[in-house]
Amino acid sequence: MAASSRTPPDSLPAWQTLKQHAQALKHVHLKNLFGNDPGRWTHFTRQVAGLTLDLSKQRWDDDTLEHLLALADEAGVPGAIEALLSGKRVNVSENRPALHTALRLPPGASLDVEGDDIAAAVHESLTQMERLVARLHAGQWRGATGKPIRHVVNLGVGGSDLGPQMVTHALADYRPDDIHPVEVHFASTMDGSQLADYLTRFNPETTLFVLSSKSFTTIDTLSNANTARDWLIGRLSKHGELPSANPVSEELIIRQHFIGVSASPDKMSEWGITPDHQLMFWEWVGGRYSLWGTIGLPIALVVGMENFRELLAGAHAMDRHFQEAPLAENLPVLLGLAGIWNVNFLDIRAHSILPYDGRLEYFAAYLEQLEMESNGKSVTGQGQAVNYSTCPVLWGQLGPNAQHAFYQLLHQGTQPVVCDFIAPLKRYDEVEDPDTRRHLKSQHRLALANCFAQSRVLMLGDDAIDDDGPRPAHKRYRGNQPSTTVLLDKLTPATLGSLIALYEHKVFVQAVIWDINPFDQWGVELGKQIATDTQKIIDHQGDLARLDASSRGLIEAFWAAEQE
Numbered sequence: 001m002a003a004s005s006r007t008p009p010d011s012l013p014a015w016q017t018l019k020q021h022a023q024a025l026k027h028v029h030l031k032n033l034f035g036n037d038p039g040r041w042t043h044f045t046r047q048v049a050g051l052t053l054d055l056s057k058q059r060w061d062d063d064t065l066e067h068l069l070a071l072a073d074e075a076g077v078p079g080a081i082e083a084l085l086s087g088k089r090v091n092v093s094e095n096r097p098a099l100h101t102a103l104r105l106p107p108g109a110s111l112d113v114e115g116d117d118i119a120a121a122v123h124e125s126l127t128q129m130e131r132l133v134a135r136l137h138a139g140q141w142r143g144a145t146g147k148p149i150r151h152v153v154n155l156g157v158g159g160s161d162l163g164p165q166m167v168t169h170a171l172a173d174y175r176p177d178d179i180h181p182v183e184v185h186f187a188s189t190m191d192g193s194q195l196a197d198y199l200t201r202f203n204p205e206t207t208l209f210v211l212s213s214k215s216f217t218t219i220d221t222l223s224n225a226n227t228a229r230d231w232l233i234g235r236l237s238k239h240g241e242l243p244s245a246n247p248v249s250e251e252l253i254i255r256q257h258f259i260g261v262s263a264s265p266d267k268m269s270e271w272g273i274t275p276d277h278q279l280m281f282w283e284w285v286g287g288r289y290s291l292w293g294t295i296g297l298p299i300a301l302v303v304g305m306e307n308f309r310e311l312l313a314g315a316h317a318m319d320r321h322f323q324e325a326p327l328a329e330n331l332p333v334l335l336g337l338a339g340i341w342n343v344n345f346l347d348i349r350a351h352s353i354l355p356y357d358g359r360l361e362y363f364a365a366y367l368e369q370l371e372m373e374s375n376g377k378s379v380t381g382q383g384q385a386v387n388y389s390t391c392p393v394l395w396g397q398l399g400p401n402a403q404h405a406f407y408q409l410l411h412q413g414t415q416p417v418v419c420d421f422i423a424p425l426k427r428y429d430e431v432e433d434p435d436t437r438r439h440l441k442s443q444h445r446l447a448l449a450n451c452f453a454q455s456r457v458l459m460l461g462d463d464a465i466d467d468d469g470p471r472p473a474h475k476r477y478r479g480n481q482p483s484t485t486v487l488l489d490k491l492t493p494a495t496l497g498s499l500i501a502l503y504e505h506k507v508f509v510q511a512v513i514w515d516i517n518p519f520d521q522w523g524v525e526l527g528k529q530i531a532t533d534t535q536k537i538i539d540h541q542g543d544l545a546r547l548d549a550s551s552r553g554l555i556e557a558f559w560a561a562e563q564e
């Protein structure tokens with residue numbers, strides 16, 4: 001992480017100790033670790049900011065943790081945490097800080113970064129967002145023909161889509177009921193199919209688009225934006241198709257139907273977004289870390305500003321804990337170390353995210369970007385190739401659905417996989433009808449029973465059954481698959497904020513130990529460049545002959561299909 005060169009992690013004394021320790025522990029089954037230590041739950045469980053982190057089902061013991069904590073120390077984790085939170089230029093390849101934590105500083109806080117109080121600027125941007133939200137919630141934001149906005153479509157991709165979509169879905173229950181009803185939707189794919197669905201269903205007079213793009217150059221988002229603009233102009237302008245008594249100017253349409261959110265105000269203006277409808281953020285906020293600021297506009301539209309600020313407060317509580325707690329009590333550090341142990345010492349390179357609550361449907365997709373775009377790297381901050389594994393392959397799905405899909409592999413496949421089970425302890429208290437509440441609460445108990453049963457079976461295998469009589473091989477379970485369980489007291493804006501910040505900081509801790517930069521994503525650039533070249537060839541403006549045989553064949557197949 002640090003710009004100056006560092007001892008490679010695999011040359012640190014604690015790494016060597018861990019290698020030997022792993023050899024000794026390799027043949028110890030998780031069930032025996034539990035058998036040997038009745039106090040595992042207490043030893044390996046921590047509670048902070050509405051979250052309970054149970055690491056007792058990791059395939060480790062007290063000594064492992066001690067060595068891992070020594071590794072964190074030797075790798076400079078405490079100093080790196082301080083550098084991150086105080087705004088040092090930890091993103092070395094782009095020479096800038098990574099200050100997503102500044103977006104959730106409480107009102108009145110200040111943070112001096114290189115001579116500027118950035119907390120003040122952050123709060124100003126939130127106030128500007130609050131004003132736009134208030135206008136929409138009051139039904140005062142009118143489309144070009146004078147009707148209040150009913151549908152808001154966020155056009156963004158990656159960090160400008162996944163975080164807001166995940167949180168709006170998770171917190172939909174927190175929608176205030178005293179507001180003008182505004183429904184929020186998301187379209188990200190460059191093929192236009194998601195957007196096309198909205199365009200066939202929504203009334204252009206009452207539809208507003210939020211163009212969310214940190215760079216404001218992402219072709220996926222800009223192509224959707226152009227389609228949306230053409231649709232609105234085609235329907236509403238004086239030359240349009242709508243038989244309106246009051247045809248309106250293109251200028252008014254763009255003014256009233258587009259908000260821009262970006263770190264590039266010039267590009268927003270160039271596209272035509274009026275300065276009043278531009279929300280800003282900064283280069284020092286990474287896209288996948290940006291839901292906490294103005295990119296969170298869709299979240300604030302769904303849950304209201306008060307709940308949005310609760311989300312920030314929950315994340316800030318985790319930031320404080322990350323900064324202040326000793327390593328051995330520090331949730332993100334412990335979660336990060338469990339990952340290091342699995343990847344680098346137990347050679348487990350697959351990681352599944354399994355929430356047992358339908359509201360967390362998009363959490364795995366969000367973490368896929370957070371973890372793999374951050375830590376899917378193979379050179380250090382100083383450009384040296386690493387010779388140890390970094391980010392595992394991470395994927396997931398709602399646990400109850402995944403039980404009927406890929407749990408077969410978890411239980412009997414050949415791959416070791418570590419799983420994160422995530423569930424709220426309390427649910428459905430707020431349902432008004434007592435009968436419905438009773439039924440839903442029993443469904444919640446059912447979901448928790450499944451969640452707890454699955455991690456137990458993964459751990460114990462056949463030993464989970466009392467009567468472990470003779471059975472054929474295809475009915476046997478070896479167990480010994482490690483897992484983590486994260487329990488939320490309840491899924492609220494604050495606990496969700498803490499949960500997301502927990503994973504953000506876990507990713508950082510791992511990056512520090514692996515000595516990689518989690519805040520850039522150069523690996524996605526070449527694909528974009530080659531796609532631009534390929535499009536020229538598809539459009540008959542480039543040389544097909546210089547491509548490989550497969551790419552040529554694919555393009556020719558497309559051309560042939562176009563002729564049919």
Ligand SMILES: O=P(O)(O)OC[C@H]1O[C@H](O)[C@H](O)[C@@H](O)[C@@H]1O
Pocket residue numbers: 157158159160212213214215216217218221287288373521524
């Ligand atoms: O917000 P934007 O600048 O449009 O970027 C959207 C996304 O696209 C990029 O290609 C990156 O891989 C992501 O990190 C980013 O979140």
